[in-house]
Amino acid sequence: MRTPRTVPLLATLLVALAASGPQSAGAADGAAPPCARQEHARVPGAAFQQRACLDDLTTSGLTGTPYTDLADQAGLTAKGTRNPSGVPGLQIDGYFRDGSRTNTTHGWNHDSQFVIRLPDHWNGGLVVTASPGNRKQYATDTAISDRVLAQGYAYAATDKGNTGPDFYRDGTRPGDAVAEWNTRTTQLTRAARKAVAARYGKAPRHTYMTGISNAGYLTRWQLENHPELYDGGVDWEGVLWTADGPNLLTSLPTAVALGQGRADADAMYAAGFARGSEFLWPYHQKAYWGLTQKVYRAEFDPAYDRNCPGTSAGSTVDEMLAPCASDAAYDYAARPASVHRAVERVALTGRIGRPLLTLQGDLDTLLPIAADADVYARMTAAQGRGGLHRTYTVQDGTHTDGLYDTYPDRLRPILPCYRDAFGVLTRWVEDGTRPPADHTVERPAGGDVINSCSVRTS
Numbered sequence: 001m002r003t004p005r006t007v008p009l010l011a012t013l014l015v016a017l018a019a020s021g022p023q024s025a026g027a028a029d030g031a032a033p034p035c036a037r038q039e040h041a042r043v044p045g046a047a048f049q050q051r052a053c054l055d056d057l058t059t060s061g062l063t064g065t066p067y068t069d070l071a072d073q074a075g076l077t078a079k080g081t082r083n084p085s086g087v088p089g090l091q092i093d094g095y096f097r098d099g100s101r102t103n104t105t106h107g108w109n110h111d112s113q114f115v116i117r118l119p120d121h122w123n124g125g126l127v128v129t130a131s132p133g134n135r136k137q138y139a140t141d142t143a144i145s146d147r148v149l150a151q152g153y154a155y156a157a158t159d160k161g162n163t164g165p166d167f168y169r170d171g172t173r174p175g176d177a178v179a180e181w182n183t184r185t186t187q188l189t190r191a192a193r194k195a196v197a198a199r200y201g202k203a204p205r206h207t208y209m210t211g212i213s214n215a216g217y218l219t220r221w222q223l224e225n226h227p228e229l230y231d232g233g234v235d236w237e238g239v240l241w242t243a244d245g246p247n248l249l250t251s252l253p254t255a256v257a258l259g260q261g262r263a264d265a266d267a268m269y270a271a272g273f274a275r276g277s278e279f280l281w282p283y284h285q286k287a288y289w290g291l292t293q294k295v296y297r298a299e300f301d302p303a304y305d306r307n308c309p310g311t312s313a314g315s316t317v318d319e320m321l322a323p324c325a326s327d328a329a330y331d332y333a334a335r336p337a338s339v340h341r342a343v344e345r346v347a348l349t350g351r352i353g354r355p356l357l358t359l360q361g362d363l364d365t366l367l368p369i370a371a372d373a374d375v376y377a378r379m380t381a382a383q384g385r386g387g388l389h390r391t392y393t394v395q396d397g398t399h400t401d402g403l404y405d406t407y408p409d410r411l412r413p414i415l416p417c418y419r420d421a422f423g424v425l426t427r428w429v430e431d432g433t434r435p436p437a438d439h440t441v442e443r444p445a446g447g448d449v450i451n452s453c454s455v456r457t458s
Helices: 141-150 176-200 214-225 248-259 265-270 278-300 317-321 325-329 337-344 373-382 401-405 415-431
Strands: 046-054 089-096 113-119 125-130 154-158 206-212 232-236 356-361 389-394 439-441
Touching (some): 113 141, 125 141, 141 154, 232 415, 248 265, 248 325, 278 337, 356 373, 389 415
Parallel strands (some): 232 356, 356 389
Antiparallel strands (some): 113 154
16 A cells, blocks of 8 residues: 555644645646645635645555545445546645534544545546435445546536434434525535635636446536536436335335234335345345334334334344334324425435436346336436436346345446446546437446446447
C-alpha cells in the first residue's frame, strides 16, 4: 500500500497543507501540480471541514487510513473485483449542521457527514452519490468512487443525515428521516459544485447523480425534483416509494410471513418475488426482510406497533434482525390515510427531468423487480418521460453483489454492468449517442462476469 500524504483528523482545526502556488488545476486535459489551489477548496455551508492532500484517493491507497471504511462496504461487491488505483488529489471530509448523532465516523458523533474527492487530473465532471441502506459516506468507495476518480471525475458522497438501524428515530414527524436524505443530497450537490469550482477555477461541465439501493431512490428523486443540478443519472436497484404502493411495505410483509410459516411460495410470487429466487430466501429471511420491514414501518407508521421495535430496532444483532410478530400481518393498504401521506412526502412520480438509466437484477430478493424497476419504468412512461429513461434488467443479478461469492453458478455481479451503463449515460449526455432500448442483459456463457459486462447487448 502506498503511504498517503495524510494529515491528522482534528475536530477543531481546518487542516491545509502547503499549496503548490497559484497555478490553476482547472485544465481538464492536462496535469496539475499536486493539490494545486487547495487553499481555495472549501465546502460552503459546512459546519466543519478538513483537507488532506493524498497520494492515492482510491480504496487501494486509503485502506488502513481514516479516509475510507472497508467495514461499511461489506457485501456490496464481489471478491475478485478489479479496481484502479494511483489517483492523487485532495480529499475533504466534514459535516453540515445537524442535531442528530448516529454517525460516529472520525469520533465526530455527528450526522450529515460527507466526503469530497478532487483528483489532480480532472476531466471537468462531478459524480454525486449517497449511502445505500443505512450505511455511511464511504460505503460505495469500492463500487463507485474508485472508478470515477480514475476517469478524472470529482466525487462527493453523503451519509444522508442519519445512519444505522435506528435511523427512523431522527426527526419529529413520520417520514422525516427519509425526507432528510433528499435534503442532504441536494445540499451536498450544491456545495460540491462550488467546491469543485473553487479548486479547479471553473464549474463542472457535467454533474451526474448515481447510487445503489436507497441512493438509487435518491437518484430518481433528485432527477425528478432538482433536474437543474444534474445532467443525468444511473440508478442501481433503487428503492421505490409510492403513496398507494407498491413500496417496501407492500412486499416485505409477505416475506416476513413466509419466515413465520404464514405464507407460501405462491404468495411470494404474487407479491412480486421472482421464480428462481427461492435459493436466496433463507439468507434474506435472516439478514434483510425482518429488519427492513421493521425500521421502515417504524419510520412511516410508528403507531402500528409501539412495543416493537419501541424506541429502538434492538441492541443485539438477533434483536435487530428479528421481525415483530405483527409485521407478517401488516396491511399497508388498510393503514390510515396519515401513513400514506407520510410516504407521499417522499414518494416518486416518474417525472424525471434528465436522462436516467436504471439497472436491477431479475433475482433481487429484497426489492423484487416486478414491484420496483418494472413499475418505475411504467411511471416514467405515464409522465411522458419514457424518452429520458432506460431500464436494463441484469439476468441473475441480486441486490448485493457479495452474494455472488456464495452462489457463483447462480448469480452474476451487477457492478460491471453498472460501470458500462455509466459510460452509456455519459455518451448519451455529452455526445448525443442514444442508449439501447430497455432489455435484459443476459448472463454470458463464459468469461469474467465479475469485471466484464456490456449493457449494449442482450
